[in-house]
Amino acid sequence: MAPEAPLLSMSGITKSFPGVRALDGVDLDVQAGEVHCLLGQNGAGKSTLIKVLAGAHQPDTGTISWRGDDVTLRSPIAAMRLGIATIYQELDLVEHLSVAENVHLGHEPTAAGFVVRGRAARASTAELLQRLGHPEIDPGRLVGDLSAAHQQIVSMARALSHDVRLIVMDEPSAALDPDEVDNLFRIVGDLTAAGVAVVYISHRLEEIRRIGDRVTVLKDGRAVARGLPAKSTPTSEVVSLMTGRNVEYVFPPRPDTPPVKAAEPVLTVENLSRRGEFAPLDLQVRPGEIVGLAGLVGSGRSEILETIYGARKPDTGRVLVDGRPLRPGSVRAAVRAGLGLAPEERKAQALLMLESVTRNVSVSSMSRFARAGWIDRGAELGAARAAVRELSLRPDNPDVPVRTLSGGNQQKAVLARWLLRGCRVLLLDEPTRGVDVGARAELYAVVRRLADEGLAVLLVSSEVPEVLGLADRVLVLREGSVVHTAPARELDEHRVLDLVMEGSPAS
Secondary structure, three states: OOOOOOOEEEEEEEEEEOOEEEEEEEEEEEOOOOEEEEEOOOOOOHHHHHHHHOOOOOOOEEEEEEOOEEEOOOOHHHHHHHOEEEEOOOOOOOOOOEHHHHHOOOOOOEEOOEEOOOHHHHHHHHHHHHHOOOOOOOOOOEHHHOOHHHHHHHHHHHHHOOOOOEEEEEOOOOOOOHHHHHHHHHHHHHHHHOOOEEEEEOOOHHHHHHHOOEEEEEEOOEEEEEEEEOOOOOHHHHHHHHOOOOOOOOOOOOOOOOOOOOOOOOEEEEEEEEOOOEEEEEEEEOOOOEEEEEOOOOOOHHHHHHHHHOOOOOOEEEEEEOOEEOOOOOHHHHHHHOEEEEOOOHHHHOOOOOOEHHHHHHHHHHHHHEEOOEEOHHHHHHHHHHHHHHOOOOOOOOOOEHHHOOHHHHHHHHHHHHHHHOOOEEEEEOOOOOOOHHHHHHHHHHHHHHHHOOOEEEEEEOOHHHHHHHOOEEEEEEOOEEEEEEEHHHOOHHHHHHHHHHOOOOO
16 A cells, blocks of 8 residues: 655755755655654754745745645745644734634634624634633633743644644743643644644654654754654664754864862852742852853753843842842842843843944943933943954944844944943853854854953853853753753763753762
């Protein structure tokens, strides 16, 4: 008997962006009623591939076949009309609309040709929420008032409100507790039993074995393995397929001798925790030392940095700078003590995009330029120009709007802000996200030079080679807990991925 034709077949898919070939001839086929898992490190091409499947990106070359017919997915609406729904990790819900309005957004119930906005939409939504095992969610409640887990259920309800035949789930368990994960798997099982296909993206190999049928592994924009059996393929084989990159990471040399352990730490974290985000944590960073936090999405990396910085209030523990405890949950106290944060989303969380480079660099040091109630613009400009020159920011004109700079130079503007402030501890969250390869090398050199000059650096990155290449010492995180601590020289990418996916007792 001939094998059943796949529900979806993607063949030779390529997609390039300026300076980056994100997909390089990727093939993917998905059968009706299966859970097909898509694995790969950050930057492997998973997000680009699912955006092509969702109609959000158009491939440069390649073909897509749906139920045996070649199709062109010109938009997300076109994909949805075929029966393809995508639930992104960063949920695309409208927070100021109700649950029912989000579920039926774009295809509101109608009667006699008129949109029915009230009772019918709420009743239909209540049925979907019952099916998903969450009848307690009120269809009339604003989505912005829901927990992250309940918002994800709303996204699933929206997908199921269409005649869906394939659902893409991008890291669906990242915001869920164990009971909610069990419910998610029940939902997936019900869907596949009804013939719906699921493309499931996750870094957690134990989930892949539990729920998956087949696995495709992406690396550097290529499918390096297709259709592996999810339950029987050894972890070591999957990790080996995922490791290794074509992109060269050019790191500055580490000091011949690491920072002296006898030196008093600048930053000390004692028993710090936040319920549901990360377990009690202890760490120290000494002058001139770069400490890296390695872990997957949802492991608590960013939450740790934000809690140290005072943007989140801890449930337990304390943060000390030069031996003096900081007031919990106070960014002002952290900045005054000498902490600076370069956040993951610099455009949304750090930069004033319509303002000049000067104002972005000086904004945390304005008291330096205050003169009898006025700002000394000359002093402000001179200080910003010196900080910009020290970091080789281009163009070196601090009057230009920061929005006109490249990603790498925008990141330099954030670093220049803390350099001008004279910070003692620099917290870096995904420092090279959205930065091209050449600018990465420049940023690595800047961070190493600042450390060599005595700055204490705590670094978070989802790119394991970046952590290993830049840090002196690495803490490996898995689901909010430190599972291993070691000098970076003693670790390799394979070992770190093994730890973050499988975990082991902290050591």
